[in-house]
Amino acid sequence: MRLRANTAIGGALVTLLLGTAITAMFWTPFDPLRINLRARLQPPSSLYWLGTDEFGRDVLSRVMVGAGASVVISLLTVLLAVAAGMAIGCAAGYIRGWTDRIIMAVNDALLAFPGILLALAVMIVVGANKVGLILALGLAYIPSVVRVVRGTVLSIREKEYIEASRVIGNSEAYSMIRHVMPNAIAPVAVLTTSMFGWVLLAESALSFLGLGVPPPAPTWGNMLAASRPFMETAAWLSIAPGLCIALTLLGVNLLGDSLRDRLDPRMAHG
Amino acid sequence: MTRARQSPRAWTVGLAAFALLTMLGEAGAEALLRTRLNADIRSTDPGTNRDANTDGVIAHIVEGLVAFRDDTSVGPMLAESWTISNEGRTYTFRLRQGVKFHNGATMTADDVVWSLKRWLDPATQWRCLSEFSATGIARIEKIEAPDVQTVAVTLDQPTALFLPTLARPDCGQTAIIHRDSVGPDGKWITPVGTGPFKLGEWKRGQYVDVIRFDGYASRSEPRSGYTGAKTAQVDRVRFNAIPDSSAAKAGLLSGSLDVIMSLSIPDLEELKSRSDAQLSITPALAMTGILFQTRDPLLKDVRIRRAIALSIDTAQIVDAVMEGTARPNNSALPIGSPFYSETQSHGYVQNIMEAKKLLAEAGYRGQPIKMITNKRYSFVFDSGVLVQAMAQAVGINIELEVLDWAAQLDRYNRGDYQSMAFTYSARLDPSLSFEMLTGPKAAQPRKVWDNPAAQEMLRQSMMIDDAAKRQALFDEMHRRFIADVPMIVLFNGAELTALRKNVKGYAGWLYPQPRFWGVTIE
Amino acid sequence: MLGYLARRLAMTIPTLLLVAIAVFALVRLIPGDPVQVMLGDSADPVQAAQLRAQLGLDQPIPLQFMHWIAKLAAGDFGHSITNNLAVLPLILDRFQVSAVIVLVAVAAAACIAVPAGLIAAWKQNSLLDLSVVGGATLLLSIPSFWLGLLLLLLFGLKLKWLPVIGYVPFSENFWQAATFILLPIVTLTMIEIGVLTRMARAASIEVLRLEYVTHARAKGVPEWLVLGRHVLPNAFAPTWTLIGLVLGHLLGGIAVIETVFTLPGLGRLLVDSIFARDYPVVQGCLLFTAVIYVVVNLIVDLCYPLFDPRVTVA
């Protein structure tokens, strides 16, 4: 099989991300939390490759550790949103009737809020920590998953193999689990990759609005948010984490594309 | 200038041009000073429906019998002088002559009595009414006007805080206003005060103007705090409501604002280099520090609290956080207070060995200590981060938790925290500085220092009027405060104000509010 | 048509009611209250209680909710706790700022993205296609506020072409206002180009595969006309739906961009009010946002038959 450009680039970027995250567990050039007030806001140099921040912490070390934090948070959030969204969406799409109507009414109501603001409010309620963040973002993205899953389930329901299952004498619940869910996974998988990107963005946006993962643990989002007052005087502070987010998202999006191409070869390119 | 509602229809070049023309046509000889509020004022009724912005504007319009001076001592304002008799219970104020209200009427003792009684009427909903109730500093038993220039107020017990309370800006300086300020039904209309400015146009959500009062009778001594000479040099001051600080900064640089206050530290660097701006940096009374919950199972051990205090280098933190605009201070009294003496300058000295020893004695084994902080005040946040890092060096495991300011206040008010980086607003009297910290936690969970002996000393400091005796009390309280470590005071803030180069005569003072009398524009 | 409109509006009522309940519940779940924010560190319990009573916050929550709903029904969104302004004018005022930015940005993005997606699909698998898709994916991957900051750094601080921050209403000075919102618009446009280009390309590929395109070519229709008349209108329909979704969400949600460029928009108002626990404003903003979302989607649906006559709104 021909190696596609997006698979290759996406794979390389994601591998780089994971490699960095794993490396950072064992080794970083400096302690990412060590404050050195004598070396504040140092521009990139041979000692500090990406410079230091307003507390004299090594930006490279923090970016490396931040990779792990960002990956874990995004993964868990996506997992939460997809798991809950799958369950609710399948229930709504398969049971239909009043269950569906009520679920979808609530879902539409939730969809009517901008996700980031919903997350912000939830975050204040549950507290600004990793669990709170995962909960808030997960909750904010569940409605989108529900919507996609329900749509998928509704279209799978109409497939003849579901009718075949009924003809065989299988119960509705069995058809649901054995035939509908496995076939709904593919479109959800594509959604999952794009959600990974959204979550990464949302995490940094939340930090930016003042509520993200609490310091001193670095995430790219809170590093980026903290860099804002130093835009003019220390631009390297925002460029490093920003570039990391952009490259990671690029990798994930490209991988998502190649996944989608595999499911729907017509969209393929390159 | 026509302030058209911002509707799409108005977004035509034609209308914009029209607005420009009217703007040009209006530009006359009027001396206008433009400054910024971070939010609109809440009302024009002093000391009731108010916040800091309201207080700041109102202070230009109304005055009280007494007012704070630059060094936070209390001086006469509308009163010429006063005497205290009856074992400290009766205050007899001699009023200044020829003071005019904005409506032209001359102030008499009758106006003073009417004003004071109005404040004490619960229907007025005066913010400071509770101070004169059973739980407050003292009750007012009697208000009399023996003659047209004299007013006597009798309290039920002596207190050192009577005059400072009257002078408090958040109490509306217990303003003396003319009866025309309210309608026949007692409803508030507009402040008819004695200040150097009259209330001008108040365009809700956009700006409030104060206009020079030509009939103002100024005191003769130099300007000091909210008293002294108060001559309005500009015709009009416009307080624009601009919520965003960066927008305000841009406004100053573009010339659409003349004065902006409460700059952040990062702004400082940027503005320093600008030739068209000047900076006014004044020490402020606000106080930033780390609060401990002394009822916490872990932190009730004073050795651990002390270990944290000894692990940090206050000077280094302050230098990093405040960029040299503030000095380290471990005392509850602000630097600049007349009671800040040599004793108060003795605080904690970093001692890693001692800190480690204390931790070992206390049996501390790395249990996490949660520290709440917020991002609303970058200096609070940065202080938290630095304290966390320094404490870590001696093996103390502090975990930061970032809350939004309102949530942190809620936790503060309920005493629901292990530790928090916090900032207190200005207190103008040393007793009040301690009062905000000291109290029984059972009744007032927000108080950090629950020490009965300290509470007794505080009570005495509020009753005694003798400066030397009060100084002795404050010194003792400071020593105990340092020993108990209910919190680590780090520094008092600095008020950073930026002005355009052509603004002259502006000066900040300990209280973080602007004063636009005596200020000129060249 | 009118009947359809009435039905659709009727259908939104339960949704909006749910939204109202959710909003109210969420707002009250947030720890801290406006009184504490207003009184700050010197909150005397007596005073606080007094102020709460004054604001009606001492009443049972369900009762507060009933009051709010009853007033809403009469079109009264209440008054801000922090500055006592009427909420609805405040929201509308701020909404203008957000709306201008979002509408201009999304329109600009659509104008660039739809042709780009169409051309990329037309030249599917070519180098051109690859670069369009690559570019779009890259734009999609950049955090909006970071892009905003970079643009600020470049055009505001380094080149000094545009003012860095601030806002002037259009009614005051049109050109100055335009300079202030140019960068936010450019930022948002670039982000949305990423999303829309990919959608437009996918939709165009779908359409290009259909036989009526070959049919048109078989009639000798020149290629530009094939794309312009036969592919574009049909490929635009799904993109149009996406534009609706994007619009619906952005109109309430460009808080981040408004923060970067310090614009007094709706998103900022909401975020600031959440931090100030200004209940009436938070509630008003969230409800307003939901209504906008619903209305935009309704408009999108009503316009859909313009692009696809198979869909009727009867």
Add this chain to the structure above:
Amino acid sequence: MTLLAVDNLRIEAASGGTAVVDDVSFAIERGEFLAVVGESGSGKTAAARAVLGLLPPGLRKVGGRIVLDGVDLATAASRRMRALRGPTVGMVFQEPMVSLNPAISVGAQMAEGLRLHERIGKSEIKRRCLDMLARVQIRDPDRTYDAYPHEFSGGMRQRIMLASVMLLKPKLLIADEPTTALDTLTQREVLDLMVGLARDHGTSVMLITHNLGLVSRYAQRALVLRQGRMVESGTSRQILAAPREAYTRQLVEALPRRGAATGRRQSGDPLVSVRGLKVAFAGRQRLFRRDAGVSAVNGVDLDIGAGETVAVVGGSGSGKTTLGRAMLRLIPTSGGEIRFRGKDVTTTADREFRLASQLVFQDPYSSLDPRMRLGEIVAEPLRHVPELTVGERDRRVEAMLEEVGLAGLARRWPHELSGGQRQRVAIARAIVRQPAFVVADEPVSALDMTIQAQVLKLFERLQAQYGFACLFISHDLAAVEQVADRVVVMQGGQIVEQGSRDDIFDRPQHDYTKALLAAAPVLDFAGTAVARVSG
């Protein structure tokens, strides 16, 4: 004079270099009707597209010469090509549902070609469009002119398509399976119109089809393609009556033919019996009311004996599929009763009936769960056979797969199979539990001709072996003729005629039955099949 000459055409997939069309040569004279015959993958469509210079993306012409009306297409500039398309060569496509632009009105689409190629005024354009619409027997040309394609049925759209192509009086009309998606009656009408129009304008026709019946009825010459290569060419009569090549013979032999009358006559009590069955689909639920429903099956009486095959035939919309689904109780009925072995199963969820009845679907692509292996698919019905051990079950599945010719493929996924193989899996799934009653809904109509024959043969053999009764739903009369014992003709939700196979085919009574039989494309040469064009 030769209108189109194709020499040694070779078309490859752009990616892999696999030949889709390899060394194909043919010619069409003016006014001639050529049929290009082939099954899927024969390259017949690619060859036709190459003539238009409109190969789909992914395919490219790598060799050979195409000369159309004296122009060598290889040297023609794209502008010249566009000028040829329309007035010189026009094309009618297979899928009427997607071959008209849904966003543009019928009139505008028809006028588009005229505007491009002829210098005539607006009113003249409109007049010619309306004339042409009338010519293709559209009832209300004026209204049609302003209407959008989605308002028409498949047959009507195909007429509109034809009209829009013939409006330019092309010298060559390429028709790519133009009627495959239509039912028998409509197919006949559209093709007759096409031939008539072509004759009027002196247009040559290149008909691409897999249906030998059409070839025999309309084409003068035929060309047989298989996997991109030419198998045989010659006059239609010669190719159909005396095929030289083995593959052509195979194609001709794959045509269904009437089997010997079986002894499977209804005897004793019927296995399944239906009385007065009605199915109505509810209208859309509006806010305050419900739209009027549609009655799909309206009072059907039908008996099926054990082991008997009853065919249901009818055009699209006749209600035959609905009847099948309703009899299996997959959709709710709104009246009448269904009895199984004498027991009323109309409203009760009867387990015995459910387990004893099965369904074979039309589309083998969507009837198999893509996430299950063949073995699992075939084993699934055995879940409900309680006393079966795992070993026994596996043995039965393996035996069943062997029975349908898929031995050893239990670990395969559905997407790894061809359409015919999938249909075999579907049949295996239906039979594995040894049902008493099977509904087969157009089981072969999605398959190629040779595959159809194989699957029908398999079906017959299995029925003989397992003795299940079958309701065979089809619009393909040839297939029905091959397998049915009795035939039921449906129109508009009702049975208009029923009887034994021979009675219906040889002595049709009802007009509708006669029309159906007349429209059925059958070979009208002596030998293989008998023409039954009724008078």
